[in-house]
Amino acid sequence: MHLRKSMLLFVLPLSMSAFAKMQALPKTAPAPKDNPMTKEKIELGKMLFFDPRLSKDGTISCNSCHNVMFHGGDGRPVGVGVHGQRGGRGSPTVWNSAFNSTQFWDGRAATLEDQAKGPLINDVEMGMGTHEFVIDRLKQIPGYVSAFKKAFPKDKDFITIDTMAKAIASYERTLITPNSPFDKYIQGNKKAMSPQAVKGMKLVEEIGCTSCHSGVNFSGEEKMGVGNFQPFPQIPGSKYDKLYDLLSDPGRYEVTKKVEDKNHWRVPTWRNVAINAPYFHNGKVVTLDEAVRVMAKTQLDMDLNDTQVQDIVAFLNALTGEFPVQTMPRLPNTANTTVTPEK
């Protein structure tokens, strides 16, 4: 089954038809009908995103692992939560996450709204126990009460886990990195990418990488809400399975408990991938050239030569976009007391 899928890629005609479909990153992201973007929601979402009081002991904010000032991840193999606890997987970047097909490595959240609710009550992440505890704490902070009221003026119950998730998702939808060399190239500036990067761009089409890494975010956002899942490794048995421990985490199987989902993963974005090491769900691969070699071997059964690897790396580097300057939020205070007195 795995082998057959892989072979299919090689019988595809090596035309430029798929290449012609490559698109620049939009400057705005789609929002769900029930959560249109507003300035008030975005501002509130930014406050919440940066507030470590959303963790039990006041040490971890969303930004701790999804660092907006950095590349949107944390540069570490796996996320780190309260009490220094290590998670099992790396922190996906929040930049351009609005264009992901689903959220989390295993796609267990269909939307950014759903995603935002998870880490809060995960014991090894923010450790808040229950969503009620989260909301109770927010209600103790007068600045949040007023900010929620402004952001959700029509909601009678305006501070809930759902309004909170909507605000965070609204902020996250503003995190877009346009104007990469690739974007400029595809929009007509043929000098924006180096000849080597252009070679790499053609190569990823020819050998089949973009059959999964498709769409504006190179992650298959045409399957948004459904999920663009693929086996990794597609072709088990290479030296990399053991070298980088590729098989021990069953991935999407954890969510569905279906055998056919074992070691399936949501296809991650290529946007800013060059600055977002280490690589893969477990962060075991430190450099981009090695990640390219691993993917070619495990997904396409190809041993790339050094020139091919470097061409693809050059292309992936051309996908590093512009990170817009942001102002820092001001986290609302609690006068004369604290909401995180204890461990």
Next chain:
Amino acid sequence: MHLRKSMLLFVLPLSMSAFAKMQALPKTAPAPKDNPMTKEKIELGKMLFFDPRLSKDGTISCNSCHNVMFHGGDGRPVGVGVHGQRGGRGSPTVWNSAFNSTQFWDGRAATLEDQAKGPLINDVEMGMGTHEFVIDRLKQIPGYVSAFKKAFPKDKDFITIDTMAKAIASYERTLITPNSPFDKYIQGNKKAMSPQAVKGMKLVEEIGCTSCHSGVNFSGEEKMGVGNFQPFPQIPGSKYDKLYDLLSDPGRYEVTKKVEDKNHWRVPTWRNVAINAPYFHNGKVVTLDEAVRVMAKTQLDMDLNDTQVQDIVAFLNALTGEFPVQTMPRLPNTANTTVTPEK
């Protein structure tokens, strides 16, 4: 000795002479001669301040405990470093720290430059082991190499622990919160403070609080570089010693090993104190009114009544300043690799 000091306060004439000396917060902070402020140093310092790669495992930045978006502290009893380790003392606010008489609770650093070097190599804070390790890591990040070169163009060896500390200190000297109600009041707007806050302001003078909490930062910055140290408790024996564990940490004694420095502490600022709970070196006191009661009893042997406490609390609330809007730094990347691959 302790009692004599305390009694002295009570024989001071209760004139308004000290009160007349109260001053508004300056809008710029003094910088040492060998570290004049420049735009380039401030920008570099901001990047460094927010960069978790300054900790061993990439989880803790200066901002983790001294949160600029918050009140400059972390809202927790004690600081939390790498691997979830708890420090022994609370995190002093970085806002207006340029006006402190010395740095750290025990004053073990005379300047912000000296302070910046400490937590990096403290095992329970950022855990970097040695300053050499810090500098080696920074040199692997091209954006830092160029930013240091710009900030220190005359230094042959431009990336050192000293230039790094200078940059961080330069950024910290920009963190000033002017225009509190008190500042407006003292500059002539007599409506800026409530009558209750004015009563509180007079009371802290009359009973002697401002003999230690003096100067523009209410922390004795006239003793800058020397240190404004005081015993706490000044008068041991109250119920608070045990209730809030006031005696187990010997404070400045840890630095000097002199018996007379036991339980002596650097006088902390009152600026933004109302929003910077929990209180004291160990963060054991959660509310400001209780902190006022404890100080009156342990330092002045006074049992304040509720009205007095509330008047003082009102005054301290009038010391919450304006936090200027800041832009987020962009943390320089390492293309195609990471500098924090391991735990």
